[in-house]
Amino acid sequence: MAALADRTIYASDAGDIGFHGTCVDALCDATGDGGAACQIGGLVFPPEKTLVAAIGPMPMMNATRKQAARLGIPRQVSLEERMACGIGVCLVWSCKTRSDEPRQPGHHARCCVDGPVFRAEDVVWD
Ligand code: FES
Known part of the structure:
Protein backbone atom coordinates (compact mmCIF):
# COMPACT_ATOMS: atom_id res chain seq x y z
CA MET A 1 0.00 0.00 0.00
CA ALA A 2 2.85 2.37 0.78
CA ALA A 3 4.02 2.07 -2.84
CA LEU A 4 0.57 3.06 -4.12
CA ALA A 5 -0.40 5.78 -1.69
CA ASP A 6 1.21 8.95 -0.40
CA ARG A 7 0.16 7.99 3.10
CA THR A 8 -1.27 4.84 4.59
CA ILE A 9 -2.94 4.49 7.96
CA TYR A 10 -2.53 1.23 9.78
CA ALA A 11 -4.50 0.16 12.80
CA SER A 12 -3.70 -2.59 15.27
CA ASP A 13 -5.54 -3.87 18.29
CA ALA A 14 -2.33 -4.04 20.34
CA GLY A 15 -1.30 -0.53 19.34
CA ASP A 16 2.19 -1.63 18.32
CA ILE A 17 1.77 -0.13 14.85
CA GLY A 18 -0.25 2.83 13.67
CA PHE A 19 -3.58 3.66 15.27
CA HIS A 20 -4.28 1.80 18.51
CA GLY A 21 -7.57 0.04 17.74
CA THR A 22 -9.44 -1.40 14.82
CA CYS A 23 -9.83 0.32 11.46
CA VAL A 24 -13.43 1.07 12.45
CA ASP A 25 -12.14 2.68 15.64
CA ALA A 26 -9.72 4.78 13.57
CA LEU A 27 -12.53 6.03 11.36
CA CYS A 28 -14.82 6.60 14.36
CA ASP A 29 -12.01 8.65 15.89
CA ALA A 30 -11.62 10.68 12.72
CA THR A 31 -12.83 14.24 12.57
CA GLY A 32 -14.53 15.83 9.61
CA ASP A 33 -17.96 16.20 8.15
CA GLY A 34 -17.48 15.21 4.53
CA GLY A 35 -16.11 18.66 3.73
CA ALA A 36 -12.65 19.76 2.62
CA ALA A 37 -10.58 17.72 5.04
CA CYS A 38 -10.77 15.06 7.66
CA GLN A 39 -8.25 13.98 10.22
CA ILE A 40 -7.36 10.39 10.96
CA GLY A 41 -4.73 9.47 13.51
CA GLY A 42 -3.41 13.03 13.60
CA LEU A 43 -2.99 13.21 9.80
CA VAL A 44 -5.12 15.48 7.64
CA PHE A 45 -6.65 14.02 4.48
CA PRO A 46 -8.63 15.64 1.69
CA PRO A 47 -11.57 13.19 1.42
CA GLU A 48 -11.64 13.32 -2.40
CA LYS A 49 -8.02 12.13 -2.52
CA THR A 50 -8.52 9.42 0.05
CA LEU A 51 -9.75 5.86 -0.33
CA VAL A 52 -10.96 3.41 2.25
CA ALA A 53 -10.34 -0.14 1.00
CA ALA A 54 -11.86 -2.74 3.30
CA ILE A 55 -11.55 -6.49 3.35
CA GLY A 56 -12.60 -8.78 6.16
CA PRO A 57 -15.76 -9.79 7.99
CA MET A 58 -18.99 -8.28 6.60
CA PRO A 59 -19.96 -6.51 9.87
CA MET A 60 -16.55 -4.80 9.93
CA MET A 61 -16.82 -3.74 6.30
CA ASN A 62 -20.36 -2.48 6.88
CA ALA A 63 -19.26 -0.37 9.86
CA THR A 64 -16.20 0.85 7.95
CA ARG A 65 -18.17 1.97 4.93
CA LYS A 66 -20.66 3.83 7.15
CA GLN A 67 -17.88 5.76 8.88
CA ALA A 68 -16.12 6.49 5.59
CA ALA A 69 -19.41 7.77 4.13
CA ARG A 70 -19.80 10.10 7.14
CA LEU A 71 -16.39 11.56 6.31
CA GLY A 72 -17.08 11.79 2.57
CA ILE A 73 -14.29 9.33 1.74
CA PRO A 74 -14.71 7.07 -1.31
CA ARG A 75 -14.84 3.45 -0.22
CA GLN A 76 -14.38 0.05 -1.76
CA VAL A 77 -15.06 -3.34 -0.29
CA SER A 78 -13.69 -6.70 -1.33
CA LEU A 79 -16.37 -9.35 -1.00
CA GLU A 80 -14.38 -12.53 -0.87
CA SER A 99 -28.82 -1.08 -10.50
CA ASP A 100 -28.81 1.95 -12.74
CA GLU A 101 -31.82 0.55 -14.54
CA PRO A 102 -34.94 2.48 -13.39
CA ARG A 103 -37.22 -0.56 -13.57
CA GLN A 104 -34.82 -2.81 -11.74
CA PRO A 105 -34.06 -1.64 -8.21
CA GLY A 106 -31.24 -4.09 -7.93
CA HIS A 107 -29.70 -7.22 -9.22
CA HIS A 108 -27.27 -9.81 -8.01
CA ALA A 109 -23.64 -9.58 -9.00
CA ARG A 110 -21.37 -12.59 -9.06
CA CYS A 111 -18.50 -11.77 -6.77
CA CYS A 112 -16.06 -14.03 -8.62
CA VAL A 113 -16.43 -12.38 -12.04
CA ASP A 114 -18.19 -9.04 -11.34
CA GLY A 115 -15.97 -8.30 -8.33
CA PRO A 116 -14.71 -9.15 -5.89
CA VAL A 117 -14.11 -5.42 -5.33
CA PHE A 118 -17.17 -3.18 -5.43
CA ARG A 119 -17.84 0.43 -4.60
CA ALA A 120 -19.48 0.19 -1.19
CA GLU A 121 -22.41 2.35 -2.26
CA ASP A 122 -23.24 -0.11 -5.06
CA VAL A 123 -23.83 -2.94 -2.58
CA VAL A 124 -27.17 -3.43 -0.82
CA TRP A 125 -26.21 -3.96 2.83
CA ASP A 126 -29.60 -4.47 4.49
S1 FES B 1 -18.13 -18.99 -7.63
FE1 FES B 1 -19.00 -17.28 -8.61
S2 FES B 1 -20.48 -18.15 -9.93
FE2 FES B 1 -19.44 -19.86 -9.10
Whole structure:
Protein backbone atom coordinates (compact mmCIF):
# COMPACT_ATOMS: atom_id res chain seq x y z
CA MET A 1 0.00 0.00 0.00
CA ALA A 2 2.85 2.37 0.78
CA ALA A 3 4.02 2.07 -2.84
CA LEU A 4 0.57 3.06 -4.12
CA ALA A 5 -0.40 5.78 -1.69
CA ASP A 6 1.21 8.95 -0.40
CA ARG A 7 0.16 7.99 3.10
CA THR A 8 -1.27 4.84 4.59
CA ILE A 9 -2.94 4.49 7.96
CA TYR A 10 -2.53 1.23 9.78
CA ALA A 11 -4.50 0.16 12.80
CA SER A 12 -3.70 -2.59 15.27
CA ASP A 13 -5.54 -3.87 18.29
CA ALA A 14 -2.33 -4.04 20.34
CA GLY A 15 -1.30 -0.53 19.34
CA ASP A 16 2.19 -1.63 18.32
CA ILE A 17 1.77 -0.13 14.85
CA GLY A 18 -0.25 2.83 13.67
CA PHE A 19 -3.58 3.66 15.27
CA HIS A 20 -4.28 1.80 18.51
CA GLY A 21 -7.57 0.04 17.74
CA THR A 22 -9.44 -1.40 14.82
CA CYS A 23 -9.83 0.32 11.46
CA VAL A 24 -13.43 1.07 12.45
CA ASP A 25 -12.14 2.68 15.64
CA ALA A 26 -9.72 4.78 13.57
CA LEU A 27 -12.53 6.03 11.36
CA CYS A 28 -14.82 6.60 14.36
CA ASP A 29 -12.01 8.65 15.89
CA ALA A 30 -11.62 10.68 12.72
CA THR A 31 -12.83 14.24 12.57
CA GLY A 32 -14.53 15.83 9.61
CA ASP A 33 -17.96 16.20 8.15
CA GLY A 34 -17.48 15.21 4.53
CA GLY A 35 -16.11 18.66 3.73
CA ALA A 36 -12.65 19.76 2.62
CA ALA A 37 -10.58 17.72 5.04
CA CYS A 38 -10.77 15.06 7.66
CA GLN A 39 -8.25 13.98 10.22
CA ILE A 40 -7.36 10.39 10.96
CA GLY A 41 -4.73 9.47 13.51
CA GLY A 42 -3.41 13.03 13.60
CA LEU A 43 -2.99 13.21 9.80
CA VAL A 44 -5.12 15.48 7.64
CA PHE A 45 -6.65 14.02 4.48
CA PRO A 46 -8.63 15.64 1.69
CA PRO A 47 -11.57 13.19 1.42
CA GLU A 48 -11.64 13.32 -2.40
CA LYS A 49 -8.02 12.13 -2.52
CA THR A 50 -8.52 9.42 0.05
CA LEU A 51 -9.75 5.86 -0.33
CA VAL A 52 -10.96 3.41 2.25
CA ALA A 53 -10.34 -0.14 1.00
CA ALA A 54 -11.86 -2.74 3.30
CA ILE A 55 -11.55 -6.49 3.35
CA GLY A 56 -12.60 -8.78 6.16
CA PRO A 57 -15.76 -9.79 7.99
CA MET A 58 -18.99 -8.28 6.60
CA PRO A 59 -19.96 -6.51 9.87
CA MET A 60 -16.55 -4.80 9.93
CA MET A 61 -16.82 -3.74 6.30
CA ASN A 62 -20.36 -2.48 6.88
CA ALA A 63 -19.26 -0.37 9.86
CA THR A 64 -16.20 0.85 7.95
CA ARG A 65 -18.17 1.97 4.93
CA LYS A 66 -20.66 3.83 7.15
CA GLN A 67 -17.88 5.76 8.88
CA ALA A 68 -16.12 6.49 5.59
CA ALA A 69 -19.41 7.77 4.13
CA ARG A 70 -19.80 10.10 7.14
CA LEU A 71 -16.39 11.56 6.31
CA GLY A 72 -17.08 11.79 2.57
CA ILE A 73 -14.29 9.33 1.74
CA PRO A 74 -14.71 7.07 -1.31
CA ARG A 75 -14.84 3.45 -0.22
CA GLN A 76 -14.38 0.05 -1.76
CA VAL A 77 -15.06 -3.34 -0.29
CA SER A 78 -13.69 -6.70 -1.33
CA LEU A 79 -16.37 -9.35 -1.00
CA GLU A 80 -14.38 -12.53 -0.87
CA GLU A 81 -16.10 -15.61 0.43
CA ARG A 82 -15.78 -19.24 -0.45
CA MET A 83 -16.32 -19.62 -4.16
CA ALA A 84 -17.19 -22.85 -5.90
CA CYS A 85 -16.53 -22.51 -9.64
CA GLY A 86 -14.82 -19.13 -9.74
CA ILE A 87 -15.89 -18.55 -13.35
CA GLY A 88 -19.45 -17.27 -12.93
CA VAL A 89 -21.58 -20.31 -13.63
CA CYS A 90 -22.63 -21.75 -10.23
CA LEU A 91 -23.97 -18.53 -8.59
CA VAL A 92 -22.79 -19.72 -5.17
CA TRP A 93 -21.51 -16.35 -3.97
CA SER A 94 -23.39 -13.31 -5.18
CA CYS A 95 -24.30 -10.01 -3.62
CA LYS A 96 -27.30 -7.77 -4.15
CA THR A 97 -26.32 -4.54 -5.86
CA ARG A 98 -28.04 -1.36 -6.82
CA SER A 99 -28.82 -1.08 -10.50
CA ASP A 100 -28.81 1.95 -12.74
CA GLU A 101 -31.82 0.55 -14.54
CA PRO A 102 -34.94 2.48 -13.39
CA ARG A 103 -37.22 -0.56 -13.57
CA GLN A 104 -34.82 -2.81 -11.74
CA PRO A 105 -34.06 -1.64 -8.21
CA GLY A 106 -31.24 -4.09 -7.93
CA HIS A 107 -29.70 -7.22 -9.22
CA HIS A 108 -27.27 -9.81 -8.01
CA ALA A 109 -23.64 -9.58 -9.00
CA ARG A 110 -21.37 -12.59 -9.06
CA CYS A 111 -18.50 -11.77 -6.77
CA CYS A 112 -16.06 -14.03 -8.62
CA VAL A 113 -16.43 -12.38 -12.04
CA ASP A 114 -18.19 -9.04 -11.34
CA GLY A 115 -15.97 -8.30 -8.33
CA PRO A 116 -14.71 -9.15 -5.89
CA VAL A 117 -14.11 -5.42 -5.33
CA PHE A 118 -17.17 -3.18 -5.43
CA ARG A 119 -17.84 0.43 -4.60
CA ALA A 120 -19.48 0.19 -1.19
CA GLU A 121 -22.41 2.35 -2.26
CA ASP A 122 -23.24 -0.11 -5.06
CA VAL A 123 -23.83 -2.94 -2.58
CA VAL A 124 -27.17 -3.43 -0.82
CA TRP A 125 -26.21 -3.96 2.83
CA ASP A 126 -29.60 -4.47 4.49
S1 FES B 1 -18.13 -18.99 -7.63
FE1 FES B 1 -19.44 -19.86 -9.10
S2 FES B 1 -20.48 -18.15 -9.93
FE2 FES B 1 -19.00 -17.28 -8.61
